[in-house]
Amino acid sequence: MTAVVRTRAELAAARAAAQGSVAVVMTMGALHEGHATLLREARKHGDFVLATIFVNPLQFGPNEDLARYPRTFEADLAVCEREGVDLVFAPTPEVMYPYGQPEVTVHPGPLGAVLEGAVRPGHFAGVLTVVNKLLRLTRPDAAFFGEKDYQQLTLIRAMARDLEHDAEIVGVPTVREPDGLALSSRNRYLSEDEHETALALSRALRAGAARHTPAEVLAAATAELAGLDVDYLALRGADLSEDPVSGPARLLVAARVGTTRLIDNLPVDLVTSGAADRTEEN
Numbered sequence: 001m002t003a004v005v006r007t008r009a010e011l012a013a014a015r016a017a018a019q020g021s022v023a024v025v026m027t028m029g030a031l032h033e034g035h036a037t038l039l040r041e042a043r044k045h046g047d048f049v050l051a052t053i054f055v056n057p058l059q060f061g062p063n064e065d066l067a068r069y070p071r072t073f074e075a076d077l078a079v080c081e082r083e084g085v086d087l088v089f090a091p092t093p094e095v096m097y098p099y100g101q102p103e104v105t106v107h108p109g110p111l112g113a114v115l116e117g118a119v120r121p122g123h124f125a126g127v128l129t130v131v132n133k134l135l136r137l138t139r140p141d142a143a144f145f146g147e148k149d150y151q152q153l154t155l156i157r158a159m160a161r162d163l164e165h166d167a168e169i170v171g172v173p174t175v176r177e178p179d180g181l182a183l184s185s186r187n188r189y190l191s192e193d194e195h196e197t198a199l200a201l202s203r204a205l206r207a208g209a210a211r212h213t214p215a216e217v218l219a220a221a222t223a224e225l226a227g228l229d230v231d232y233l234a235l236r237g238a239d240l241s242e243d244p245v246s247g248p249a250r251l252l253v254a255a256r257v258g259t260t261r262l263i264d265n266l267p268v269d270l271v272t273s274g275a276a277d278r279t280e281e282n
């Protein structure tokens with residue numbers, strides 16, 4: 001049976017009563033199989049699984065989709081019940097931000113200003129501020145985040161390290177539709193035709209990830225994105241540092257399909273050009 005709490009006092013009481021290790025999954029609701037996978041990973045790690053459902057106004061820009069963001073609380077609760085979640089914390093904005101717009105927020109540093117951060121100014125300060133608050137309120141032993149939001153995951157790891165959070169930050173690989181589309185709450189905005197168009201993102205990443213030098217990776221991915229409204233296609237180190245030439249890397253893409261903005265990424269193994277030539281010959 002999943003308990004639901006909405007206030008800080010209720011959360012504090014339920015948290016104090018939790019036995020054993022606590023695993024948290026933070027969400028904005030509209031739960032899908034990606035979230036369910038995070039909950040199952042949390043279940044494996046923790047004795048007590050806590051899910052948060054909060055559409056955080058602080059991470060939405062003025063022209064973004066805060067008002068139309070899907071809110072499906074009853075269905076979300078059914079997913080939590082099915083996955084054996086012990087406790088759902090579903091605060092209102094007034095509970096999370098009792099003093100209104102916070103004056104002090106978490107600064108994401110240089111990585112917060114590029115890729116998603118360049119297109120969505122202030123987004124990662126909003127994400128890190130609410131994640132920081134939720135980590136403090138829920139005091140988990142481990143917190144689970146999806147690789148689908150790879151830059152977010154990387155920044156949360158950095159924040160946990162730099163701001164002395166004890167929780168282990170666990171990344172979970174992206175869950176996809178059988179056709180390759182990364183699951184996302186925003187997929188429900190897509191028409192059938194738009195869904196078909198959106199498949200170009202994962203196709204581009206797969207094409208890129210099959211190559212092994214930066215130039216070839218980017219060329220192969222770019223070819224699949226022709227005609228799409230692309231915000232960025234970027235190849236970075238696995239920690240999102242700039243310009244990798246060899247080793248583990250990450251290929252990231254963001255594009256608009258109709259009025260919907262989608263992101264995706266995949267790991268890429270870069271090898272030096274001599275080794276790449278040999279790989280191509282095999």
Ligand SMILES: Nc1ncnc2c1ncn2[C@@H]1O[C@H](COP(=O)(O)OP(=O)(O)OP(=O)(O)O)[C@@H](O)[C@H]1O
Binds near residue numbers: 027037183
């Ligand atoms: N396809 C997925 N696979 C694995 N994790 C996911 C997937 N989609 C979302 N998550 C993770 O679930 C957590 C909550 O994400 P959120 O509630 O924003 O869902 P979302 O589907 O990413 O929504 P949005 O469409 O707003 O990006 C985040 O850690 C996110 O990375």
Ligand SMILES: CC(C)(CO)[C@@H](O)C(=O)[O-]
Binds near residue numbers: 027054059127131152
């Ligand atoms: C981590 C998060 C729950 C913070 O609002 C959100 O950015 C999300 O759902 O990925």
Ligand code: BAL
Binds near residue numbers: 059149152
């Ligand atoms: N999943 C990331 C949350 C956002 O797009 O605001």
